[in-house]
Amino acid sequence: MPMGEEVPAAEEPPVIDLSDITKPERRREIVRSISEACETWGFFQITNHGLDEALMKRTIEVFTEFFQLPDEEKLSIEAPQVPGGHSQGYFRPRKDGQNATEFLYNLYGPEEDIDGRPSQPPSFQSTVEAYVEAMDGLSREILGLLSEGLGLPRTTLQLYMGSTHGVRTNYYQPTQNLLENAFTVSPHSDPGALTLLLTNDVSGTQVKKDDRWVQISPVPCSFLVNVGDQIEILSNGRYMSVLHQGVPDEVQHRLTIATFTHPLPSTVVGPVPLLLDKSHPPLYKTQTYSSYFGTFLTKGLVGRSLIEEAKI
Numbered sequence: 001m002p003m004g005e006e007v008p009a010a011e012e013p014p015v016i017d018l019s020d021i022t023k024p025e026r027r028r029e030i031v032r033s034i035s036e037a038c039e040t041w042g043f044f045q046i047t048n049h050g051l052d053e054a055l056m057k058r059t060i061e062v063f064t065e066f067f068q069l070p071d072e073e074k075l076s077i078e079a080p081q082v083p084g085g086h087s088q089g090y091f092r093p094r095k096d097g098q099n100a101t102e103f104l105y106n107l108y109g110p111e112e113d114i115d116g117r118p119s120q121p122p123s124f125q126s127t128v129e130a131y132v133e134a135m136d137g138l139s140r141e142i143l144g145l146l147s148e149g150l151g152l153p154r155t156t157l158q159l160y161m162g163s164t165h166g167v168r169t170n171y172y173q174p175t176q177n178l179l180e181n182a183f184t185v186s187p188h189s190d191p192g193a194l195t196l197l198l199t200n201d202v203s204g205t206q207v208k209k210d211d212r213w214v215q216i217s218p219v220p221c222s223f224l225v226n227v228g229d230q231i232e233i234l235s236n237g238r239y240m241s242v243l244h245q246g247v248p249d250e251v252q253h254r255l256t257i258a259t260f261t262h263p264l265p266s267t268v269v270g271p272v273p274l275l276l277d278k279s280h281p282p283l284y285k286t287q288t289y290s291s292y293f294g295t296f297l298t299k300g301l302v303g304r305s306l307i308e309e310a311k312i
Protein backbone atom coordinates (compact mmCIF):
# COMPACT_ATOMS: atom_id res chain seq x y z
CA MET A 1 0.00 0.00 0.00
CA PRO A 2 1.45 3.45 -0.92
CA MET A 3 2.60 5.51 2.03
CA GLY A 4 0.09 7.92 3.46
CA GLU A 5 -2.91 5.95 2.22
CA GLU A 6 -5.43 5.31 4.96
CA VAL A 7 -5.85 1.75 6.14
CA PRO A 8 -9.58 0.92 6.01
CA ALA A 9 -11.01 0.36 9.49
CA ALA A 10 -11.77 -3.27 10.28
CA GLU A 11 -15.51 -3.89 9.98
CA GLU A 12 -15.62 -6.45 12.74
CA PRO A 13 -13.50 -7.47 15.73
CA PRO A 14 -10.51 -9.55 14.57
CA VAL A 15 -10.36 -13.33 14.37
CA ILE A 16 -7.13 -14.43 16.06
CA ASP A 17 -5.56 -17.84 15.36
CA LEU A 18 -3.95 -19.30 18.49
CA SER A 19 -2.09 -22.12 16.74
CA ASP A 20 1.63 -22.53 17.49
CA ILE A 21 1.21 -20.39 20.59
CA THR A 22 4.08 -22.21 22.30
CA LYS A 23 6.56 -20.76 19.78
CA PRO A 24 7.88 -17.53 21.31
CA GLU A 25 7.73 -15.45 18.11
CA ARG A 26 4.12 -16.55 17.40
CA ARG A 27 3.15 -15.88 20.99
CA ARG A 28 4.44 -12.31 20.72
CA GLU A 29 2.39 -11.79 17.54
CA ILE A 30 -0.73 -13.23 19.19
CA VAL A 31 -0.23 -11.05 22.28
CA ARG A 32 0.10 -7.97 20.05
CA SER A 33 -3.09 -8.76 18.08
CA ILE A 34 -5.09 -9.50 21.22
CA SER A 35 -3.83 -6.39 22.96
CA GLU A 36 -4.81 -4.21 20.01
CA ALA A 37 -8.25 -5.86 19.85
CA CYS A 38 -8.81 -5.18 23.57
CA GLU A 39 -7.84 -1.53 23.10
CA THR A 40 -10.03 -0.90 20.06
CA TRP A 41 -12.99 -3.31 20.26
CA GLY A 42 -12.95 -5.01 23.65
CA PHE A 43 -13.88 -8.10 21.58
CA PHE A 44 -12.12 -10.71 19.42
CA GLN A 45 -12.75 -14.25 18.16
CA ILE A 46 -10.24 -17.04 18.70
CA THR A 47 -9.66 -20.13 16.56
CA ASN A 48 -7.35 -23.15 17.10
CA HIS A 49 -7.72 -22.59 20.83
CA GLY A 50 -7.24 -26.27 21.69
CA LEU A 51 -10.67 -26.90 23.20
CA ASP A 52 -12.11 -30.29 22.19
CA GLU A 53 -14.55 -29.62 19.31
CA ALA A 54 -16.64 -32.69 20.10
CA LEU A 55 -17.13 -31.37 23.64
CA MET A 56 -18.15 -27.95 22.27
CA LYS A 57 -20.75 -29.62 20.01
CA ARG A 58 -22.11 -31.82 22.78
CA THR A 59 -22.41 -28.80 25.08
CA ILE A 60 -24.45 -26.91 22.48
CA GLU A 61 -26.62 -30.01 22.04
CA VAL A 62 -27.42 -30.55 25.73
CA PHE A 63 -28.33 -26.88 26.26
CA THR A 64 -30.50 -26.89 23.10
CA GLU A 65 -32.27 -30.04 24.30
CA PHE A 66 -32.89 -28.40 27.65
CA PHE A 67 -34.52 -25.31 26.10
CA GLN A 68 -36.70 -27.51 23.89
CA LEU A 69 -38.19 -29.33 26.90
CA PRO A 70 -41.82 -28.56 27.86
CA ASP A 71 -42.26 -25.41 29.97
CA GLU A 72 -43.21 -27.31 33.14
CA GLU A 73 -39.91 -29.20 33.06
CA LYS A 74 -37.89 -25.98 32.65
CA LEU A 75 -39.94 -24.19 35.32
CA SER A 76 -39.14 -26.96 37.82
CA ILE A 77 -35.75 -25.25 38.20
CA GLU A 78 -37.03 -21.67 37.88
CA ALA A 79 -34.60 -19.26 39.54
CA PRO A 80 -35.94 -17.82 42.82
CA GLN A 81 -36.91 -14.15 42.70
CA VAL A 82 -34.23 -12.09 44.43
CA PRO A 83 -33.47 -8.37 44.06
CA GLY A 84 -31.68 -7.90 40.76
CA GLY A 85 -32.81 -11.33 39.61
CA HIS A 86 -29.39 -12.95 39.48
CA SER A 87 -30.08 -16.17 41.33
CA GLN A 88 -29.38 -19.59 39.81
CA GLY A 89 -31.68 -21.59 37.59
CA TYR A 90 -34.01 -21.06 34.66
CA PHE A 91 -35.34 -17.61 33.76
CA ARG A 92 -38.51 -17.45 31.69
CA PRO A 93 -38.75 -14.78 28.97
CA ARG A 94 -39.80 -11.39 30.33
CA LYS A 95 -42.14 -9.14 28.42
CA ASP A 96 -40.94 -5.86 29.97
CA GLY A 97 -38.04 -5.19 27.64
CA GLN A 98 -34.97 -6.11 29.71
CA ASN A 99 -33.52 -9.53 28.90
CA ALA A 100 -36.55 -10.81 27.08
CA THR A 101 -34.92 -14.09 26.08
CA GLU A 102 -35.21 -17.17 28.23
CA PHE A 103 -31.93 -18.13 29.83
CA LEU A 104 -30.18 -20.36 32.35
CA TYR A 105 -27.68 -19.04 34.85
CA ASN A 106 -25.57 -21.29 37.09
CA LEU A 107 -22.27 -21.22 38.91
CA TYR A 108 -19.78 -24.03 38.29
CA GLY A 109 -16.66 -24.67 40.32
CA PRO A 110 -15.09 -26.95 42.89
CA GLU A 111 -17.24 -25.54 45.71
CA GLU A 112 -20.55 -25.09 43.91
CA ASP A 113 -23.51 -27.43 44.46
CA ILE A 114 -25.95 -28.61 41.81
CA ASP A 115 -29.07 -26.74 43.00
CA GLY A 116 -30.84 -25.06 40.12
CA ARG A 117 -29.05 -27.07 37.45
CA PRO A 118 -30.99 -29.01 34.82
CA SER A 119 -31.29 -32.77 35.32
CA GLN A 120 -32.57 -33.21 31.75
CA PRO A 121 -31.30 -34.30 29.27
CA PRO A 122 -29.55 -37.04 31.29
CA SER A 123 -26.09 -36.22 29.94
CA PHE A 124 -26.47 -32.51 30.79
CA GLN A 125 -24.53 -32.41 34.06
CA SER A 126 -21.51 -34.48 33.06
CA THR A 127 -21.21 -32.65 29.73
CA VAL A 128 -21.43 -29.13 31.16
CA GLU A 129 -19.09 -29.95 34.05
CA ALA A 130 -16.45 -31.22 31.59
CA TYR A 131 -17.02 -28.15 29.42
CA VAL A 132 -16.56 -25.65 32.25
CA GLU A 133 -13.45 -27.44 33.49
CA ALA A 134 -11.94 -27.11 30.01
CA MET A 135 -13.06 -23.46 29.83
CA ASP A 136 -11.31 -22.76 33.13
CA GLY A 137 -8.02 -23.72 31.46
CA LEU A 138 -8.74 -21.70 28.32
CA SER A 139 -9.73 -18.59 30.29
CA ARG A 140 -6.47 -18.82 32.26
CA GLU A 141 -4.52 -19.03 29.00
CA ILE A 142 -6.27 -15.91 27.70
CA LEU A 143 -5.71 -14.02 30.96
CA GLY A 144 -2.01 -14.86 30.53
CA LEU A 145 -2.02 -13.34 27.04
CA LEU A 146 -3.84 -10.22 28.29
CA SER A 147 -1.34 -9.84 31.15
CA GLU A 148 1.58 -10.01 28.73
CA GLY A 149 -0.15 -7.51 26.46
CA LEU A 150 -0.18 -5.07 29.37
CA GLY A 151 3.55 -5.68 29.90
CA LEU A 152 2.90 -7.63 33.11
CA PRO A 153 4.05 -11.10 34.23
CA ARG A 154 1.88 -13.83 32.72
CA THR A 155 0.12 -14.75 35.97
CA THR A 156 -0.82 -11.23 37.07
CA LEU A 157 -4.48 -11.15 36.03
CA GLN A 158 -5.10 -14.81 36.92
CA LEU A 159 -4.12 -14.10 40.51
CA TYR A 160 -7.19 -11.87 40.88
CA MET A 161 -9.61 -14.60 39.70
CA GLY A 162 -11.54 -17.31 41.50
CA SER A 163 -12.05 -20.79 40.09
CA THR A 164 -15.86 -20.53 39.97
CA HIS A 165 -17.39 -19.56 36.63
CA GLY A 166 -20.85 -18.20 35.93
CA VAL A 167 -22.46 -19.79 32.90
CA ARG A 168 -25.33 -17.92 31.26
CA THR A 169 -27.01 -19.62 28.31
CA ASN A 170 -29.41 -17.55 26.26
CA TYR A 171 -32.01 -19.11 23.97
CA TYR A 172 -33.53 -16.86 21.32
CA GLN A 173 -36.64 -18.01 19.46
CA PRO A 174 -36.58 -16.85 15.83
CA THR A 175 -38.71 -13.80 15.16
CA GLN A 176 -39.51 -11.69 12.14
CA ASN A 177 -41.02 -8.77 13.97
CA LEU A 178 -38.26 -7.61 16.20
CA LEU A 179 -39.88 -4.95 18.33
CA GLU A 180 -37.48 -2.50 19.86
CA ASN A 181 -35.98 -4.10 22.97
CA ALA A 182 -38.11 -7.23 22.76
CA PHE A 183 -36.56 -10.71 22.60
CA THR A 184 -33.08 -9.29 23.16
CA VAL A 185 -30.38 -9.35 25.77
CA SER A 186 -30.38 -5.59 26.30
CA PRO A 187 -27.25 -3.41 25.91
CA HIS A 188 -24.77 -3.98 28.74
CA SER A 189 -21.13 -4.48 29.58
CA ASP A 190 -20.23 -7.70 31.44
CA PRO A 191 -19.59 -7.03 35.14
CA GLY A 192 -16.99 -9.82 35.53
CA ALA A 193 -13.46 -9.99 34.14
CA LEU A 194 -13.53 -12.09 30.98
CA THR A 195 -16.33 -13.67 28.92
CA LEU A 196 -15.96 -16.54 26.46
CA LEU A 197 -19.02 -16.98 24.26
CA LEU A 198 -19.79 -20.18 22.37
CA THR A 199 -22.70 -19.96 19.90
CA ASN A 200 -24.59 -22.28 17.58
CA ASP A 201 -23.11 -20.22 14.69
CA VAL A 202 -26.26 -18.11 14.16
CA SER A 203 -25.22 -14.47 14.31
CA GLY A 204 -26.84 -11.87 16.58
CA THR A 205 -24.18 -10.60 18.98
CA GLN A 206 -23.78 -6.89 18.35
CA VAL A 207 -21.02 -4.67 19.72
CA LYS A 208 -21.05 -0.88 19.95
CA LYS A 209 -18.31 0.82 17.94
CA ASP A 210 -18.22 4.55 17.21
CA ASP A 211 -21.95 4.87 18.04
CA ARG A 212 -22.94 2.06 15.66
CA TRP A 213 -24.02 -1.51 16.40
CA VAL A 214 -21.70 -3.93 14.59
CA GLN A 215 -23.01 -7.49 14.20
CA ILE A 216 -20.36 -10.16 14.61
CA SER A 217 -20.22 -13.08 12.14
CA PRO A 218 -19.48 -16.25 14.13
CA VAL A 219 -16.58 -18.33 12.83
CA PRO A 220 -17.29 -22.08 13.27
CA CYS A 221 -15.49 -23.71 16.23
CA SER A 222 -14.38 -20.35 17.58
CA PHE A 223 -15.07 -18.48 20.81
CA LEU A 224 -16.00 -14.85 20.98
CA VAL A 225 -13.95 -13.32 23.80
CA ASN A 226 -14.73 -10.03 25.49
CA VAL A 227 -13.21 -7.88 28.17
CA GLY A 228 -15.44 -7.36 31.22
CA ASP A 229 -15.56 -4.46 33.68
CA GLN A 230 -12.94 -5.94 36.06
CA ILE A 231 -10.28 -6.11 33.31
CA GLU A 232 -11.07 -2.53 32.32
CA ILE A 233 -10.42 -1.59 35.97
CA LEU A 234 -7.31 -3.79 36.42
CA SER A 235 -5.80 -2.45 33.17
CA ASN A 236 -6.57 1.11 34.33
CA GLY A 237 -8.73 1.71 31.26
CA ARG A 238 -6.34 0.40 28.60
CA TYR A 239 -8.56 -2.58 27.79
CA MET A 240 -12.21 -1.68 27.24
CA SER A 241 -15.36 -3.35 28.53
CA VAL A 242 -17.62 -2.53 25.62
CA LEU A 243 -21.40 -2.28 25.31
CA HIS A 244 -22.95 -5.22 23.53
CA GLN A 245 -26.34 -6.85 23.06
CA GLY A 246 -27.86 -10.04 21.70
CA VAL A 247 -30.65 -10.20 19.14
CA PRO A 248 -32.54 -13.12 17.58
CA ASP A 249 -32.37 -14.35 14.00
CA GLU A 250 -35.40 -14.18 11.72
CA VAL A 251 -35.39 -17.88 10.84
CA GLN A 252 -33.16 -19.98 13.10
CA HIS A 253 -33.05 -20.30 16.87
CA ARG A 254 -29.91 -18.87 18.49
CA LEU A 255 -28.13 -20.42 21.43
CA THR A 256 -25.30 -18.54 23.13
CA ILE A 257 -23.32 -19.92 26.08
CA ALA A 258 -21.42 -17.25 28.00
CA THR A 259 -18.76 -18.48 30.45
CA PHE A 260 -17.78 -15.70 32.84
CA THR A 261 -14.50 -15.55 34.75
CA HIS A 262 -14.54 -13.23 37.74
CA PRO A 263 -12.76 -12.50 41.01
CA LEU A 264 -13.82 -14.06 44.31
CA PRO A 265 -16.29 -11.82 46.19
CA SER A 266 -13.62 -10.90 48.78
CA THR A 267 -10.91 -10.03 46.22
CA VAL A 268 -9.95 -6.37 46.18
CA VAL A 269 -9.88 -5.08 42.60
CA GLY A 270 -8.35 -1.85 41.40
CA PRO A 271 -5.82 -0.79 38.76
CA VAL A 272 -2.78 -3.15 38.90
CA PRO A 273 -0.11 -1.23 40.91
CA LEU A 274 2.62 -2.08 38.36
CA LEU A 275 0.70 -0.02 35.78
CA LEU A 276 0.67 3.11 37.93
CA ASP A 277 3.19 5.90 38.36
CA LYS A 278 3.20 9.70 38.59
CA SER A 279 2.10 10.13 34.99
CA HIS A 280 -0.36 7.20 35.13
CA PRO A 281 -2.59 7.82 38.16
CA PRO A 282 -5.39 5.36 38.96
CA LEU A 283 -8.53 6.12 36.96
CA TYR A 284 -10.80 3.66 38.84
CA LYS A 285 -11.71 3.10 42.48
CA THR A 286 -10.36 0.06 44.33
CA GLN A 287 -13.06 -2.08 45.96
CA THR A 288 -13.97 -5.70 46.63
CA TYR A 289 -15.66 -7.56 43.82
CA SER A 290 -18.65 -8.18 46.10
CA SER A 291 -19.08 -4.45 46.59
CA TYR A 292 -18.98 -3.94 42.81
CA PHE A 293 -21.21 -6.90 42.11
CA GLY A 294 -23.69 -5.89 44.83
CA THR A 295 -24.53 -2.80 42.81
CA PHE A 296 -24.98 -5.01 39.75
CA LEU A 297 -27.45 -7.20 41.63
CA THR A 298 -29.67 -4.25 42.48
CA LYS A 299 -29.52 -2.60 39.06
CA GLY A 300 -29.18 -5.47 36.59
CA LEU A 301 -27.63 -5.18 33.15
CA VAL A 302 -28.00 -1.48 32.41
CA GLY A 303 -25.56 -0.20 29.82
CA ARG A 304 -22.15 0.73 31.27
CA SER A 305 -23.63 2.41 34.33
CA LEU A 306 -21.64 0.38 36.89
CA ILE A 307 -18.22 0.86 35.37
CA GLU A 308 -18.89 4.55 34.89
CA GLU A 309 -19.61 4.78 38.65
CA ALA A 310 -16.31 3.06 39.41
CA LYS A 311 -14.35 5.82 37.69
CA ILE A 312 -12.50 8.29 39.87
Ligand SMILES: O=C(O)CCC(=O)C(=O)O
Residues within 6 Å of the ligand: 168, 170, 185, 190, 204, 205, 206, 244, 245, 246, 247, 256, 258
Ligand atom coordinates in the same frame (compact mmCIF):
# COMPACT_ATOMS: atom_id res chain seq x y z
O1 LIG B 1 -26.34 -13.69 23.20
C1 LIG B 1 -25.46 -12.89 22.86
O2 LIG B 1 -25.15 -12.74 21.67
C2 LIG B 1 -24.78 -12.06 23.90
C3 LIG B 1 -25.05 -12.56 25.29
C4 LIG B 1 -24.39 -11.74 26.36
O3 LIG B 1 -23.83 -10.70 26.11
C5 LIG B 1 -24.41 -12.20 27.78
O4 LIG B 1 -25.09 -13.19 28.08
O5 LIG B 1 -23.72 -11.55 28.61
Ligand SMILES: [Fe+2]
Residues within 6 Å of the ligand: 188, 189, 190, 195, 244, 258
Ligand atom coordinates in the same frame (compact mmCIF):
# COMPACT_ATOMS: atom_id res chain seq x y z
FE1 LIG C 1 -22.67 -9.92 27.80
